[in-house]
Every structure is written in C-alpha cells, then in structure tokens.
Amino acid sequence: MIHQLAAVDKRAKIGKNVTVEPFTTIAADVEIGDGTWIGPNVTIMNGARIGENCKVFPGTVIAGIPQDLKFEGEDSLAVIGDRTTIRECVTINRGTKASGATKVGDDCLIMATAHIAHDCVIGNHTIIVNGCGIAGHVEIGDHVVMGGLSAVHQFVKIGNHVMISGGTLVRKDIPPYVKVAREPMSFAGINSIGLRRRGFSNDKIFEIQKIYRAIFQMKMNVTQAVNYIEKEMLPTAERDEILQFIQNSPRGIVRGYGTGKD
Template sequence: MTEPFIHPTAIIDSKAQLDSSVKVGAYSIIGANVQIGADTEIGPHVVIEGHTTIGNNNQIFQFASLGAQPQDKKYRDEPTKLIIGNRNTIREFTTFNTGTVTGIGETRLGDDNWIMAYCHLAHDCVVGNHTIFANNASLAGHVEIGDYVVLGGYTLIFQFCRIGNYAMTAFAAGVHKDVPPYFMASGYRAEPAGLNSEGMRRNGFTAEQISNVKKAYKAIYMQDLSLNDAKTKIAEMPQESNELEILRDFIESSKRGIIR
C-alpha cells in the first residue's frame, strides 16, 4: 500500500486487501473483509464494510455506504457478500447492502455502471452492465436489472421484480411487475409507456431490429390479445437476429408477470 494514496485520517483494517494503486480519502473507513482492485478511488467519508469485493477503476464518491448488513430482520450476521465489478461510478450517499442466506447470498453490481446520488441496492440484487440509475432510484431485495437499463430519478422497484435489457423507467416510476427488454415504464404503479427506441438506436440496434420489437410491443399491448396469443404471434414473426427471442424468453420466465 503506497502511503501517499491513503489519507492519514482514513481507518483501514490491517486485514483489508487493497491494491497499491487504490486511493482512499479523508475519514473513510474500510473493514477487515474488504478487497479493492487496482486504480479504484475512494472519496472522503466513505464506509466500506462486510465481505465486500470491489474491482478495478471504480470511482466511489463521498458518504457512500457499501457492504452494510442487509435490511432484513431474518439476517443473523451470516458472511454474505457484496460484489462490485470494474469501471463503475458510484456517487454520493449511495447504499449497497450485502446479500442474505435466504436469497442468493450476495448483492452484485457489474461493470461500467453509473449510479447517481442516494441510490439504494438492497440485499440479493443483481445489476448488469452499462446501466444508469438517476438520483434516488431504489431497488428492494432480490431485484434483477439487465444490461443497458436506465432508471429515472426516484424510481422504486418492488422486491423480486426484473427489468430486462435496454428497458427504461420514467421519473418516479413505481415498478411492481417485470418490465420486458426494450420497453419503457412510467407511472406510480408502472404501466407500459412505449419502446425505448432511442436507447436502442444509441446502442447500435438497426432500424429493422427496432421495428421488430415495436411490432412485438403492439402485439402485447395494443391489439387486444391475451398474453399467450401475443407470445404466439411474436413467435411467428420473422427475424434475422435474436431480439424477439430474448423478449419471449424474458416473458416466459417471468414469475411476477409483466407490466400490463
């Protein structure tokens, strides 16, 4: 550990494992079971505790709380985990908890995510890659977030819900059902709000792929079909790539049901 990178007021347990390139700001506290990879920067007044592993090139801003015990009354101090990948930006006052033994035992954040101030990741959440969480977006326990998802500010997601790849929620959406890939959701009790076509374009989807998903959206929400009939119609749609297959698989595996 290279001393110039560690502020003298920081408290780092002697058992913590920090790469020599890690920077730690003033008054931050790092616990015994924490591992932090190369070139990660920890701001001032950050607390990192629990069995927490953080990858490389992350930037963690002041007053973040990472690896605290889950907010679950059944938790009995089991050694559950928080795992954070690489190149994430984690802003002020964010709170990420460890998992539970009644869940998957860990909370996971992937790579290249942009998590804005006051966001919360509860126990056993799994977040993919390249997501954006606007201020105050909060996940209850056991939530799954796919890749390239955008959560609007103050979005609240109920426990065990899933948000599919490239989906998006509006400001203050209250999500109580699964949101399929590529779709948008809005409202206090979130309802379908169209296609995230701009997000798809920005991430390299062709006009044909977007058109395919738009037809699927219409079959589900705009043609007065039952969900089973809509799935059948989607299965019959011609396609050269797999975006509709991903959509069908997501809907088929939904346990909470999708927003309707």
C-alpha cells in the same frame, strides 16, 4: 495513497494505485481493485468486493448488513464491477443466504442517495438516477436507465435496454427494450433512442416494435400474444429474448398503454 486520517484494516486487500481519502473506514474482509478512488467519509464494510478503476463518493456505505429480518449474520458479499461510479450517500447492502451476494456490474453509474438492497443483481452499463430505491432480490439487466426517485418492488425483474421514467413505482416485471411511465406503471413504447445510440439498426428496432405491437396493441392477452409471435414471426435473438423473459416472469409483465386512470 491512503490518507493518514483514513481507518483501513491491515487485513483488507487494497490494489495498486488505490486512493483512500480521509475519514474513510475500510473493514478487514474487503478487496479493492487497482486504480480505484475512495472519497472521504466512505464506509466499506466486511464483504465488499470493489473492482478496478471505480470511484466511490463521500457518504457511501458499501456492504452494510441486509435490512432483512431473516438475516442471521451469515457471511455474504457486495460485489461491485470495474469502472463503476458510486455517487454521494449511496447504500449497497450485502446479500443473504438466499443468494450470497448483491452484485453491481461494470461501467455503471449509481447516482446520489440511491439504495440497492440485499441479493440484487444489476447488469453492466446501467444508470440508477438520484434517490431510487431498489428492494431485495431485484434483477436489472444491462444498459438500463432508471429515472430519479423510482422505486422497485422486491423480486421484480427488469430486462436489458429498458428506460424507466422518473418517479415510477415498479411493481411488475419490465421486458427488454421498452420504456415505461405513468401511474400505475404502463408500457410507453420502445426505447428507440437508447437502442439507436447502442448501434441497433432501424430494421432491428422495427422488428422489436412489431413484437410489442402484438403484445400490447392487438387486443390479445399475453399468452395469446406469445403464441402469435412464435407462429408468425421469425426467430431472432431479440424475439427469443423477449419471449423467454415473458415466459419466465412469475410476477407478470407491465400493463399496456395507460392513462394513469383505471
């Protein structure tokens, strides 16, 4: 299943039923899980760990050294989960000594020309659309959809089930279950369509809407809104997830409704 025109180091650990197309280069310190397809003209460098039943399309570079001037050649990894598809010309850099690894979860779709920098952590079932740029140390949750040509500032955190409009400049943290859009980026409502597709009930979606109404529409600052939610709303997994995210957001969360004009 390895084409004779592919350059695969004999020390690389290649699983069963792996296909490697011509003109692909695979370095020595690489592990590829069973059933994965590696297309032509792919470069997989030292430190890559690719799961089972993945698809990697032409022009992609996985585990290139970080574009970080503090990088000193230390050993590190770029870890890709199972059943993830990486389309044409994506670049995923490996980690630095800060965390040791860049991680992309299971069942993700990383579309063409996206860039994922060093020490990022991408959750499961997440879609990164064409041309997105994700700077170092970014954390993105599960079931996130990141619109095309969006850019994420380093150290930003993005919660679960977030929908980011195409072309958005993400400079602040985005709490779970919301949509963001406009410039500067602002809250644009609950990701209700995405939540329904993933089995959330109408009552649960209404609960999430009520929480964000307190945060963004009741003319309280974030601290006041958090205190109000803790006192007035019954604890649930979703409520606690939102509050914990906000309380652990050193960059601060996205602004409320906006028109794009200050």
